[in-house]
Amino acid sequence: xxxxxxxxxxxxxxxxxxxxxxxxxxxxxxxxxxxxxxxxxxxxxxxxxxxxxxxxxxxxxxxxxxxxxxxxxxxxxxxxxxxxxxxxxxxxxxxxxxxxxxxxxxxxxxxxxxxxxxxxxxxxxxxxxxxxxxxxxxxxxxxxxxxxxxxxxxxxxxxxxxxxxxxxxxxxxxxxxxxxxxxxxxxxxxxxxxxxxxxxxxxxxx
Amino acid sequence: xxxxxxxxxxxxxxxxxxxxxxxxxxxxxxxxxxxxxxxxxxxxxxxxxxxxxxxxxxxxxxxxxxxxxxxxxxxxxxxxxxxxxxxxxxxxxxxxxxxxxxxxxxxxxxxxxxxxxxxxxxxxxxxxxxxxxxxxxxxxxxxxxxxxxxxxxxxxxxxx
Numbered sequence: 001x002x003x004x005x006x007x008x009x010x011x012x013x014x015x016x017x018x019x020x021x022x023x024x025x026x027x028x029x030x031x032x033x034x035x036x037x038x039x040x041x042x043x044x045x046x047x048x049x050x051x052x053x054x055x056x057x058x059x060x061x062x063x064x065x066x067x068x069x070x071x072x073x074x075x076x077x078x079x080x081x082x083x084x085x086x087x088x089x090x091x092x093x094x095x096x097x098x099x100x101x102x103x104x105x106x107x108x109x110x111x112x113x114x115x116x117x118x119x120x121x122x123x124x125x126x127x128x129x130x131x132x133x134x135x136x137x138x139x140x141x142x143x144x145x146x147x148x149x150x151x152x153x154x155x156x157x158x159x160x161x162x163x164x165x166x167x168x169x170x171x172x173x174x175x176x177x178x179x180x181x182x183x184x185x186x187x188x189x190x191x192x193x194x195x196x197x198x199x200x201x202x203x204x205x206x
Numbered sequence: 207x208x209x210x211x212x213x214x215x216x217x218x219x220x221x222x223x224x225x226x227x228x229x230x231x232x233x234x235x236x237x238x239x240x241x242x243x244x245x246x247x248x249x250x251x252x253x254x255x256x257x258x259x260x261x262x263x264x265x266x267x268x269x270x271x272x273x274x275x276x277x278x279x280x281x282x283x284x285x286x287x288x289x290x291x292x293x294x295x296x297x298x299x300x301x302x303x304x305x306x307x308x309x310x311x312x313x314x315x316x317x318x319x320x321x322x323x324x325x326x327x328x329x330x331x332x333x334x335x336x337x338x339x340x341x342x343x344x345x346x347x348x349x350x351x352x353x354x355x356x357x358x359x360x361x362x363x364x365x366x
Contacts, residue, residue, distance in 0.1 A: 054266075060289035063259035066251075070263020070271070073224070073249065094252030098260070101250055190293060198266060 014150035015174040018112065019043055021152060024159045025081065025110070031205065032079040033071055037064035039118050039178065040083035045187045051200035052078075055193065057186040062092030065109050069099055072107040072168075077205045079106050079167075086113040087125050089134060093141075096170070100142030105167035112175045119184050122177055138170035150174035207232075207337050207361065210239025216340065218245035220347050223269040225249065226257040230276035230303045232363040254279030255286035261298050262290045270351075273300040277320045277360070287327065297354045299347055304333065304360040324358060331358040 018039060025034075026047045036044045037056040045055060056064045068082035089095075089111050099107060115128030127134075135148040145165035149155040155173060162171055187193070208216075213236050217225065225240050226249045227233070240248045249264075251257045254275045261271035275283070280302055290296050306314035324331045332339075332346045343359045350357030 058289065058293045060255070060259065060285045063255070063286050063289065066256045066259035067263040067266070070260040070265070071267045072263075073247070073260075074264045074267020074269045092253075092256065095256060098251050098256055191295070194266075194294065201267060 013174070015114065015176045016150065016152035016155060018114075018175045018178055019047070021112070021155060021173050021175055022047055022083075024152075024156055025083075025163075028160055028163060029081070032081050033068075033075075033201075035064055035068045035071070035080065035082040037083065038085040038088060038184065039114075039182075040085070040112055041187075042119075042182075042184055043178075044083065051196055054197045055187050057184060058190070062088045062090075062095070064088060065092070065095045065099065068107060068109070069095075069102055069104055071201075072104040073102060075201065075205075076104075076106055079108070081108045081110065083110050083112060085118070086111055086115065086127060086134065087117045090125055090127055090132075093137065096138050096141035096143060099168050102168075107167055108163060108169040108171065110171045110173060113172050114175050114177045116177050118177055118182050121182065134172045135170070138172075143168055143170045145169040146171075148172040148174075207334070208236075208340070210236035212340075214239040214243035214246060216344065217272060218243055220344065220351075221270050222246060222272045224261070224264050224271040225274050226251060226261045226264070226271055227274035228252075228254050228257065228276075228279055229274070230278075230305065230363070232303050232361065233274060233276070233301075254283045258283055258286040258290040258298065262294055262296045265296050265298065271298065273298055274302075275300065276303040276316075277305050278316050280320065280323065281316075291327070291329070291356045297350065297356045299350055299356065300358045301343075302331075302358050302360050304362050306364070307333070307335070307360070307362040308364045320360065324360075329356055329358050331360055333360045333362060335362040 033052045035054050037059050041055040041057050068080045072080040117123045135146050138146045147162045224247045257273045264271040306312040306317040332342050334343050
């Protein structure tokens with residue numbers, strides 16, 4: 001079991017731009033399933049066109065990690081990466097325990113923490129007003145591979161090692177708000193995207 | 207009404223691969239049998255809304271999951287259920303404990319709202335009130351699966 005030291009999980013002190021933070025994962029990504037929601041679902045399609053991308057729009061807020069967990073359990077031969085928002089994480093904190101209890105080892109949950117409900121215009125989350133530490137919540141929930149980054153250079157340096165930790169993995173990235181361009185738009189009809197995604201899932205893993 | 211072994215055999219016979227559950231006092235005694243049935247995987251969630259999304263992921267990944275919760279959890283599930291069944295159009299089937307159904311003139315509001323809510327969602331359901339109703343559960347599951355549509359079986363229960 002990977003041993004976590006307290007200093008490696010603490011709340012990231014800084015914030016990095018969102019898009020370069022996502023590019024780090026894009027550059028490492030091979031044939032993993034990638035689930036996006038909220039802000040990540042707006043930006044990731046601009047960076048990646050992959051049959052195993054699933055942009056969870058329209059969504060039920062807070063449920064993306066559960067869809068990712070279901071995929072991870074169904075397809076243990078594949079790695080699953082899920083980008084979640086901090087507001088979404090707050091809405092379903094029990095998901096951390098569900099993930100820990102599931103026994104899935106092929107799941108990485110990345111929380112993009114900007115302290116805001118961004119897609120509604122940038123209102124502060126409750127967590128932002130009281131310094132909630134998502135990484136420590138994950139550790140306390142039973143997830144042992146936990147990392148937090150608030151600096152883009154450190155994230156670039158540590159991402160590969162982080163993604164290679166024993167799963168499930170939980171990563172908090174302190175990110176900046178995107179500003180005026182916050183609105184969400186689904187990248188095409190859900191039925192078409194589901195069909196493409198399921199077709200890709202039915203193909204054997206490499 | 208049913209033993210755990212009976213329910214596990216029924217579900218595995220229907221091809222169910224995963225039971226995603228948060229039990230109540232009537233469904234809870236099935237735990238051991240559901241856990242030990244080699245064809246089934248039992249997946250525990252912390253609130254019922256999680257169950258629908260988790261089952262959706264299993265379905266997308268090629269498995270045949272079943273959601274098993276109490277009716278109070280159905281109430282809790284609203285937005286997740288809406289999204290999974292109607293936005294994603296994933297035809298999940300649920301076994302739902304119907305609290306207080308067997309209590310005549312029960313004032314339990316958990317009983318009062320179950321069927322109106324399922325009707326509002328447009329979810330086809332059957333009430334399984336007696337042991338002899340098991341074939342209805344099986345027939346309904348198979349009909350929903352064949353039609354690629356969501357469905358539910360309400361397991362009649364006594365007091366909470």
